[in-house]
Amino acid sequence: MAAPKKGRRQSGQARPGRALALILIAMVALTGGMFLSGHTTPRLGIDLAGGTSITLQAKAEPGKESAINKTNMNTAVGIIDRRVNGLGVSEAEVKTQGDENIIVNIPKGTDEAQAREQVGTTAQLYFRPVVTLTQGVPIPDPSASPSETPKADDKDAKADDKDAKEDEKDGKDEASDPSASPSATQTPQGRAVTDALKADDDPSPSADESDKPKDSESDKSKDSESGKPKDSETPDPETKALQDKFAALDCTKPDERAKAAQGTKPTDTIVACGKNSADQWEKYILGPAEVEGTDVKEADGVLDSERGIWKVTMDFTGKGSKKFAAITSKLSQQQAPQNQFAIVLDNEVVSAPSVNTTLSKTAEITGSFTQESAQNLANILSYGALPLSFEEANVLTISPSLGGEQLKAGLIAGVIGLILVIAYLVFYYRALAIVAIASLALMGGLTYVIMALMGPAVGFALSLPAVCGAIVAIGITADSFIVYFERIRDEVRGGRSIRPAIERAWPAARRTILVSDVVSFLAAVVLFFAAVGTVQGFAFVLGLTTLLDVVVVFGLTKPLTTLLARRKFFYNGHPLSGLDPKRLGVTPPIRGRGRAAAPSAEPKEA
Template sequence: MARPPQGQMHPGRQLAVLGLLFAILYVLVFWGPGTKGLGYEERLHPKLGLDLIGGTQATYRASLLANGQVPSQQSMEESRKIIDQRVNALGVAEAEVVIEGNQNIVVSVAGKANDQLKNVGQAAQMRFRMVLGANGDTADSVMNPQAAAPSTAPSGSPAPSASAGKGAAASAAPSASTGGQGGGELAPSPSVSPSAEPTPAPSASAAAPAPVTADIKEQRAAIEKKVGKAAWEAAEKLTAPVDTTTDTTAANIYKPFNALNSAEVNALTPEMQFYVPTISCTQLDGRPSGAIDDEKSKVVSCQTGAKLLMDVAKVLGTDIDTASPQLDQQSQWVVSLDFTSSGQAKWTALTREAFQPAADSPCLTAAAALSSGATHCLVAVVLDKEVISAPEIQGVLSGQSQISGSFDATSAKELADQIKYGALPVTFTPLSSETVSATLGIAQLEAGLLAAAIGLGLVAIYSFFYYRLLGSVIFLSLLLSGLLTFGALVVLGRTTGFTLTLAGIAGFIVSLGVAADSFVIYFERLKDEIHEGRSARSAVPRAWARARRTIISANTITIMCAVVLYIVSIGAVKGFAFALGLSTVLDLVVVFLFRHPIMTMFANTKAFMSPRVSGLGRALKRQPTEKEA
């Protein structure tokens, strides 16, 4: 066997690289991520799309606006796009997200995905608010004094902190978890240093009263009638929490407020929600999503059994440029936040205000109530209507920050995606979640695969008829490409959520045409080299060198088209583009690691020199003699 030209890899080594690639791929197929608990047959199943196996359909209804009108079509379309981004970020590819009527959004995904869809319609509006007051949840002790715990005031245990010292890390235990997001505390990036020159901080700004609409006036009038005029007037006059430690009967007049439902509590002023001792955290937590989203108003929420009165929101979720799950220096999952340029200025100003408060600022009293020995104010991180954390700010934060706590990889990614893909302009309420049947079904899948098999069979028959021995190269190349593609589909389905739909299958079938073109280019170039008087052995490397550029160019154009189509398209078309691009890339791998080396090996066999066997036929017969050359 002749040696390959200098600088060219030995064909055996190229085939060995291909074999190693196959070994790695199928190790991932059988023993890679997501295979735990699956049988060996189940591990060979790619993730199929909604049109093939059916799936889960969830419906979300948009809440009416304050004026009683339905949301605008523009708001609904913006919500649809954000929900589509969230669903795909959760690893669900090619989900169908459509607007139904003027108030509903319907999300359909392949397979059982109830858990994946439970949070996609949440408002997920993040607010950063300074804590102005902290009061224990005393409702149970007032309503049931005999069964009350000895103490209902805030415990005074250390609160989480946010330090800005260089090399610092989160120093406190995580706070209570919120809606499956995991608890959290706000801490700076370990590389962030505090501002070197302290700047006088302004006092906490007073919030302007929220505008009272006619609807709210009617609700409050109904509530006043329900609790009684005496209780209502007493609640309106409160300017501080009721002290029940010295007079256990002082809160009795407010007992009717404990009978209000969460929607009625939501209609009260923040001061009444906070000061009235019989309004419990259970009532506050039951308020609808988006209840405390108004960034221009003070709000009340609960954390670990304490009611928190919070200032206007001076930093919003829209001030965050990006959010991503990361592992910190202690190998704990955190959500890293990078602010926009204007958002960073707001965040730095807020942390400066909390780190250097005025001596009479109410935030210091609140901090002392929640954390014994606290000397700086707390900033609450509020997602939707729940407090993720209320850490003590221990420095002026002028760089990247992190939300840390009891996160795992899944919960950290879920929270990061909700923040990253923005707040919904409309508040949604889940209506239903149900299983739907396949829109096209397994019968159509089988028909499509049968058509593909017939097409491949015809290509193989024609290849063996026209190219003979070279036809085996075509057949083996297509077989290897198919095995690579199948393995990639299985692995991608388990690791990235890629789902195979009929559109994707169409993309793979179209790629066969690209593969066939590369065969024709190579083999016809080989015939041209032989026609020019070269032996079959010397013609193979020369034909490869000249055909390689054309093959690479043609495949590159196809890949570029697939990428562009993937970027600008949605839904099934996106799946078609991804499948076309993936199969074209894998075809290039087979071209370089199998087709060329196997042709080099065939060129050194006697069969290859036979016109009848090789498939070169007339080219070898018409090869010019030395005299003609």
């Protein structure tokens, strides 16, 4: 039989260089992404960084326990999360625990009393009339940069002077004309801010008095034309402050939105922000609240089969129907945007529909709704109407020094365990322990880098149970290469040389490793969804490290073992290689001795 040509790859033998290059590229890319993101350390959980942990328990009135359901709890989580972020907390964690509890973890650096007040109260939902609205960016001051339109020629200038004189001359005639139109400045969004505020001073005028504002505005116009200053030219300090606040507000900045909502009352005229159907920020001046969220009996997002559009329907209580009929009667007689009412949740406008007619017990909101947006708005309206409140079941203040000490103790235990594992591997596998140490190092590096990247990406926080999960990963990785090494040794004990033994041992070892990792991963998934609280952190890290173990075994352990087997030190079975046949109990064949002659079948003669 002809010997195989030198340099020819044996059947079934992998390409270790390619696998090692891929794992190296992946490690460099992840590490580079970590440094580019600026987050070079994992985000610490509240038990390590310190802070306040608040447990809220939902309560419902007798006979209305069905109000505590998954949909309303998730809506509450979103509201509380927005409230906490409004305090300037960017790393707070708000999540449900069980069917009735919400856990709010607020890291250190936050006013605990203010945070407890914000997260422990029921959502505030109001219906407010819109006074004016514009784009959600600061309004430039026209007096700061006056613009003068140059005259085209002297003829036009003279004509303008002539018109001005005629207007001045006709001023007295217009002052005595009862049909003179109001002189309120028009804007793309409606009346000027000052005039809009003054026109809405009376929160609920009757329909019979609808002509009085016109007479008032006419009188002001007469005063202006006769040279007397109008009241709107010298607004009171409170109105002037509101105008300045509205002009300077930038709704694209979360801190300014939160600041604008501080200290507001239902009876106040407020400045608020909201997004339109194009997902763009708009800012509003809103009148005092006319209807409260508790006046809504039920709301639902439904499909209008006749028009083929999604809409939100609302049913009001008896008291709420009267109040809603009064405000819609008033708004239906106004021009845009004063014919709109804003649905305000925690001082943020979630919708601002127009009113075309007087509404009473039931109402519907139509617009460019999708199924999801219609149902979300219905949930907000329903949640504001539910008799659902929260009470503090538990409040814990965690010191960062305590968490730091526990982390330090956990890391020391992990380092001691890692040293003992490496010492045993060196003693038992000799030089073959190089593969084991390299696998453990890669496992640790990948785990650290991915944890650092997942902090800003998905909000992952490293807690003490998560650290325990990372330490358990040492045993998972050690089990994998021990299974492979023992398969190789079994092949050597069977009489095979080193290089064929490495390749023949891989398929059986691979199946065992995959089965073991699948079982560990399934256990982590079940634990993650079945557990609550910080135990989920342990389950998450356990599942993550189990997946990384598969990557390390296929990307480093097997290829590196194949490369080492090509070295003379290993394929000759050096006593320190860890693959010495004599040490493994293999009896070498007896050399220099021929086979024993087979006995002859013929009988010997005497």
